[in-house]
Amino acid sequence: MGEGPVVACHHCATLHERTPLEPGALAKCTRCGYVLYRFSAVPVSGWLAMVTGALVIFAIANYFPVAILNMQGQTVKASFPGALWLTWIQGHEVLAIMTGLFGFWLPFSQLTVLLWALMSIRSGRLPGDFRYGMRFLHMLAPWSNMIPVLMLGMLVAMVKFAGLATLAPGPGLWAFALLAFLLTGLSRVTAERLWRYAEDAGVVLVSRPDLSDSRLVASCGACGFVQNLLPDQDACACSRCRAPIHTRKPNETSRVWALLIAASIIYIPANILPVMHVRTAAGDGAHTILGGVLELWYLGSWDLALIVFVASVVVPMTKLLALMVLMLNRRWRGPRIQRQRTRLYELVEFIGQWSMLDVFVVVVMSAMANFPGISQVIAGPGAASFGLVVILTMLAAMSYDPRHGWDRQTEKQRSRAKYWRRDSSGQAASGTTQS
Numbered sequence: 001m002g003e004g005p006v007v008a009c010h011h012c013a014t015l016h017e018r019t020p021l022e023p024g025a026l027a028k029c030t031r032c033g034y035v036l037y038r039f040s041a042v043p044v045s046g047w048l049a050m051v052t053g054a055l056v057i058f059a060i061a062n063y064f065p066v067a068i069l070n071m072q073g074q075t076v077k078a079s080f081p082g083a084l085w086l087t088w089i090q091g092h093e094v095l096a097i098m099t100g101l102f103g104f105w106l107p108f109s110q111l112t113v114l115l116w117a118l119m120s121i122r123s124g125r126l127p128g129d130f131r132y133g134m135r136f137l138h139m140l141a142p143w144s145n146m147i148p149v150l151m152l153g154m155l156v157a158m159v160k161f162a163g164l165a166t167l168a169p170g171p172g173l174w175a176f177a178l179l180a181f182l183l184t185g186l187s188r189v190t191a192e193r194l195w196r197y198a199e200d201a202g203v204v205l206v207s208r209p210d211l212s213d214s215r216l217v218a219s220c221g222a223c224g225f226v227q228n229l230l231p232d233q234d235a236c237a238c239s240r241c242r243a244p245i246h247t248r249k250p251n252e253t254s255r256v257w258a259l260l261i262a263a264s265i266i267y268i269p270a271n272i273l274p275v276m277h278v279r280t281a282a283g284d285g286a287h288t289i290l291g292g293v294l295e296l297w298y299l300g301s302w303d304l305a306l307i308v309f310v311a312s313v314v315v316p317m318t319k320l321l322a323l324m325v326l327m328l329n330r331r332w333r334g335p336r337i338q339r340q341r342t343r344l345y346e347l348v349e350f351i352g353q354w355s356m357l358d359v360f361v362v363v364v365m366s367a368m369a370n371f372p373g374i375s376q377v378i379a380g381p382g383a384a385s386f387g388l389v390v391i392l393t394m395l396a397a398m399s400y401d402p403r404h405g406w407d408r409q410t411e412k413q414r415s416r417a418k419y420w421r422r423d424s425s426g427q428a429a430s431g432t433t434q435s
Contacts, residue, residue, distance in 0.1 A: 005199055006207040006226045008219035009034050011342050012406035015211065015226065018196070031335075032342045032406065037196070038188070044197055047189050048118040054182040055111050061175035062104065066154055067368055071165040074371050079172055080104070080150070083367035090366070092379045098387045099363045102146045102356060107183060110144040113137045114189060121197050126204065131223075131241040138191040138222040138243075142394060145187050146353050146360075148180040149311075153360030156308060159301045160292075160361075161368050164375065192224040195240070205240050218247050249401040253327070259396035260323055267316060267389050273382035276362045279375065288382060289313065289358055311357040312386070319355075319393045322348050323400060330405060338405050345402050352397055355390040359383050 005018040009029040021027060021039035028035055042050075065077035080103060088096040113133050120126050154176065158167060198204040207226040209217045216229040218236075222243040229236060234247045274286035287295070289312050296305035322344055329341075362383045369377040 006209060007036055007224060008226050011402045013403045033339055044118055044122050050182060050186060051111055051114045057175050057179045061172050061179050064172040065170035066172040067158055068168045068170050069165045069368055071371050076370055078367035083363045086366050086370060087363050087379055090378050095379050095384045099359060103150045106140055106144040107147055110140050117194050121201060124201060124203060134191040134194060135222050135241055135243050141190060145183055146356055147183050149354055149356050150360045151176045151180040153357050154364050156304050156361045157364040157368055159304055195223045218245050220245050248403060252399060252401045255399045256327055256396050259392050263389050263392035264320060266385050270382050270385035270389050274380035275358060275382040276380050277378045308357060311354045315351050315355045316389055319348050323396055341405055342402055348397050352394045359387045
């Protein structure tokens, strides 16, 4: 390995030298195929401009209504903050907090921290609390990019209500569409990438550990810094960001199984209990998740019905089953099978947030259908239950450590490397080669 910075694969722990990439190229792990980093033609100043624009669009999206509805002379201007407040006063505080975090506070926090971090890197002088800001950004990453899911939820809610009232898209809807596009691009500006920008600027420590056979190394999950460990040491604090470093995630098996079992139990009432109650002059009705899918189908929106079915039924079951398969089948069966397991885990990580679709639909519809004496949508207990399932499955995916599967290859190679040889006197001696 050369003199460049060292990066570690998060899925198999293989070490690589970070080298410059050609335009459009990406660096993949030579062992498991995980994408280590990508070429980016956007400089720090470009990302800074994008974050600034996203903050302005964020304010517009939440200030203006996403839809303007008229029914029997009454007009409702539905906005996302208004939907959160209405859900709260209807007595569904847990649901309001959940959707408020995922749809407002966490994306806003992500944009604010990104703005501060990019301005600091551009100035060439990092503040003393930069490491803590990056650790906070790393924790936000899995939870703060749900604006595209919220945007899709708004479209589904508008289709469901289009036949009951005169509906016109508001400025907030177009702002949310643009915000979803910007946040999807900004999702590539992770805490680890910001640390690499700081490395290239020469303002932080660069990963150059001692890679001799006798030295143990571990990588920080928060900043990507690779450092040496003391003998028989499996945990320490990162030398760069002070985050806890473990050679492998502690208590992984018990934690993942506990979260999966809890999610499986809550998944039953989430599908049986109604996610919303609809009150109209014609009567009251309760709707479950599958009932909402069928309603979209009968309205002629088979495409949205399919999307909701996949996001609300297929995705949660896929996550649960995939994680169970990964936990149950850990025996080493060759690098090809292990790469497939790595791809399966990447799929679980990617689809995790989309199960929040139905939860967002319920909250947005409560604001759209708020016509006193004519129609009203009230969230049901199934919505909060389903949100908890999403959170638990995402926590289970984050608790799973894919490196354990590759560790078994190393153990098997070492066991095969044991051999017996006889010395010149004919006595047996044993030895082990280093893999």
